[in-house]
Amino acid sequence: MTGLNGQRMDANVVVLGTDNVGKSALIVRFLTRRFIGEYGDIESFYTHNIVVDGREQTLNIWDAPYSQQDPSFETLLCEKRLQWADGLVLVYSICDRASFNTVSRLVHTIKTTKDFLGFEKMPIVIVGNKRDLHHRRTVLSEEGRLLALSADCQFYEVSAAENYHSVLMVFHGLVDRIRESRVSVKKLAGIKGIVKSMSAVFARRRTDSL
Numbered sequence: 001m002t003g004l005n006g007q008r009m010d011a012n013v014v015v016l017g018t019d020n021v022g023k024s025a026l027i028v029r030f031l032t033r034r035f036i037g038e039y040g041d042i043e044s045f046y047t048h049n050i051v052v053d054g055r056e057q058t059l060n061i062w063d064a065p066y067s068q069q070d071p072s073f074e075t076l077l078c079e080k081r082l083q084w085a086d087g088l089v090l091v092y093s094i095c096d097r098a099s100f101n102t103v104s105r106l107v108h109t110i111k112t113t114k115d116f117l118g119f120e121k122m123p124i125v126i127v128g129n130k131r132d133l134h135h136r137r138t139v140l141s142e143e144g145r146l147l148a149l150s151a152d153c154q155f156y157e158v159s160a161a162e163n164y165h166s167v168l169m170v171f172h173g174l175v176d177r178i179r180e181s182r183v184s185v186k187k188l189a190g191i192k193g194i195v196k197s198m199s200a201v202f203a204r205r206r207t208d209s210l
């Protein structure tokens, strides 16, 4: 992502989750406002311009299926797509307990290896999709909310099939968090710079008084 303080900004977002949870449906809903029932089982890449709070932003979105066959989360963390990301959307289906367990393991692995590749600063949104299928629900809203709370992530329950607005909130919320995380990194760098200069001044005074 580039640009702060009201300038144009680019952000790379990876949408990750197991098969069939509605990753493509979410992205296509966000990009086109429409729900299209079936999508190919392919990894896709999209670029989209949006205006958030009067600022134009370019979102690069990677629709990234997660292979349940690969048990190694560490391998996943090393993957190029996560190194490329400024923010993550982790998707499960409220009707698919296994997809929630995968998101749960993934988010905790990312957080416990927080120094790894600088993921500590990586904003993450957890999304429980297919809210319209609440009669087939196997994951409670509270479970999703608790998971997000425990890992300092944002949380939304949405229906890509029925509601455009909540899907819009997911992506706009993530863009906000990405922008905030960039500002706080910049501020921290500024504070570190001040502390460094002050230490240098005091060190010089001590040397002078010897």
Ligand SMILES: Nc1nc2c(ncn2[C@@H]2O[C@H](COP(=O)(O)OP(=O)(O)OP(=O)(O)O)[C@@H](O)[C@H]2O)c(=O)[nH]1
Residues within 6 Å of the ligand: 017, 018, 019, 020, 021, 022, 023, 024, 025, 026, 036, 037, 038, 039, 040, 041, 042, 065, 066, 129, 130, 131, 132, 133, 158, 159, 160, 161, 162
């Ligand atoms: N009822 C309902 N069905 C949905 C919703 N979102 C997606 N689906 C359906 O769930 C199925 C999977 O959707 P996809 O968007 O292809 O899911 P995906 O996670 O991209 O799946 P992969 O491409 O296999 O990784 C499709 O049949 C969609 O029509 C939703 O919010 N509600």
